[in-house]
Amino acid sequence: MDALEQLVELRVRALGELANIDDVRKLEFWRICYLGKKSQLSVALRSLGELPLDDRKNVGAGTNRLRVELESSLEQKKQALHEAKLLSFIQNDDLDVSLPGYPFPVGRLHPVTQIIYEINDIFTSMGFQVVEGPEVEWDYYNFEALNIPKEHPARDSMATLWIDREKDSVQRQMLLRTHTSPMQIRFMERVKPPLRIVVPGKVYRYEATDATHISMFHQIEGLAVDRGINMADLKGTLYEFARRFFGENRKVRFRCDYFPFVEPGVEMAIDCAVCKGKGCRLCGSSGWIEILGAGMVHPEVLKRVDIDPEIYTGFAFGMGIERIPMLRYGISDIRLFYGSDLRFLRQF
Numbered sequence: 104m105d106a107l108e109q110l111v112e113l114r115v116r117a118l119g120e121l122a123n124i125d126d127v128r129k130l131e132f133w134r135i136c137y138l139g140k141k142s143q144l145s146v147a148l149r150s151l152g153e154l155p156l157d158d159r160k161n162v163g164a165g166t167n168r169l170r171v172e173l174e175s176s177l178e179q180k181k182q183a184l185h186e187a188k189l190l191s192f193i194q195n196d197d198l199d200v201s202l203p204g205y206p207f208p209v210g211r212l213h214p215v216t217q218i219i220y221e222i223n224d225i226f227t228s229m230g231f232q233v234v235e236g237p238e239v240e241w242d243y244y245n246f247e248a249l250n251i252p253k254e255h256p257a258r259d260s261m262a263t264l265w266i267d268r269e270k271d272s273v274q275r276q277m278l279l280r281t282h283t284s285p286m287q288i289r290f291m292e293r294v295k296p297p298l299r300i301v302v303p304g305k306v307y308r309y310e311a312t313d314a315t316h317i318s319m320f321h322q323i324e325g326l327a328v329d330r331g332i333n334m335a336d337l338k339g340t341l342y343e344f345a346r347r348f349f350g351e352n353r354k355v356r357f358r359c360d361y362f363p364f365v366e367p368g369v370e371m372a373i374d375c376a377v378c379k380g381k382g383c384r385l386c387g388s389s390g391w392i393e394i395l396g397a398g399m400v401h402p403e404v405l406k407r408v409d410i411d412p413e414i415y416t417g418f419a420f421g422m423g424i425e426r427i428p429m430l431r432y433g434i435s436d437i438r439l440f441y442g443s444d445l446r447f448l449r450q451f
């Protein structure tokens with residue numbers, strides 16, 4: 104039998120056997136036998152070079168044609184077996200296609216992250232740019248440059264977590280930032296007015312926890328510096344934020360406050376969502392919850408970053424983020440955000 108006759112005989116045998124196969128395991132044996140590396144077809148292809156030149160072209164083309172035919176017959180058979188199996192499942196009632204599938208767990212953003220994005224959106228729509236800064240900070244940026252030198256009583260209001268305090272020199276002491284205000288300095292060192300930024304991020308304080316205080320929380324800093332900025336711009340911006348975030352009907356209160364890096368300084372509070380201003384555990388019976396400190400940027404702070412306070416003025420604010428969703432949804436304890444209780448977190 105010459106090579107071409109052998110191919111014809113191989114084709115009849117292979118397709119005949121394939122037609123009788125009725126399960127996937129046997130199909131794999133068939134594949135190895137007729138298309139595998141040691142199959143008659145592969146050996147024939149490899150030994151083409153040994154044939155006389157005249158036969159080589161015909162036998163080569165025939166072998167390749169047969170390989171393509173066997174491969175496509177294999178695919179068709181696989182598909183047919185698969186469909187037959189599915190059909191038998193349905194006919195024997197082994198498969199109920201109307202059953203619901205397995206639930207696929209989908210993650211979501213933490214409520215505090217969702218709130219940060221929402222606040223960012225409100226301020227960016229008012230022309231503010233979002234920037235971020237380091238959580239491990241130098242004493243200089245966290246305190247000194249903000250008019251809070253060593254031994255200043257304002258340091259006591261921000262119980263600080265220090266890093267390697269003893270080892271470092273006085274100028275180079277490191278800490279976990281107690282507020283986002285250091286980014287005012289860092290940004291104004293690099294960028295000169297006009298400027299408008301918000302800075303969201305984590306801050307740390309060595310504090311006892313209660314319903315409204317925790318030792319790691321988030322703040323968002325705001326800073327706007329330009330010619331002719333005044334207190335009305337600060338109040339207008341914060342009123343607009345409160346109106347867009349909490350709605351028209353919530354009450355907002357401004358009171359004088361002291362921060363060494365502003366002059367004058369204010370605090371802003373919103374009426375308590377839990378007791379509707381009557382007084383409860385969350386608001387310490389006052390009916391109000393303080394959400395931010397703010398004021399006009401102190402001239403000394405501007406001078407420190409080479410901005411002339413005779414030409415430029417600015418306002419700044421620092422808002423505690425966790426207290427914002429507490430006010431909006433009436434959440435009575437700040438610790439719920441970090442308790443990892445999915446029953447709480449899944450509500451947002």
Ligand code: YSA
Binds near residue numbers: 281282310364393
């Ligand atoms: C003031 C003036 C400016 O021009 C700019 C910023 C500021 C704010 C200042 N840096 C600051 O941190 N003030 S603050 O100590 O009163 O904190 C600001 C807000 O953070 C508070 O109003 C409160 O909402 C939140 N906060 C403070 N301690 C907290 C806390 N939230 C949760 N847990 C704590 N322990």
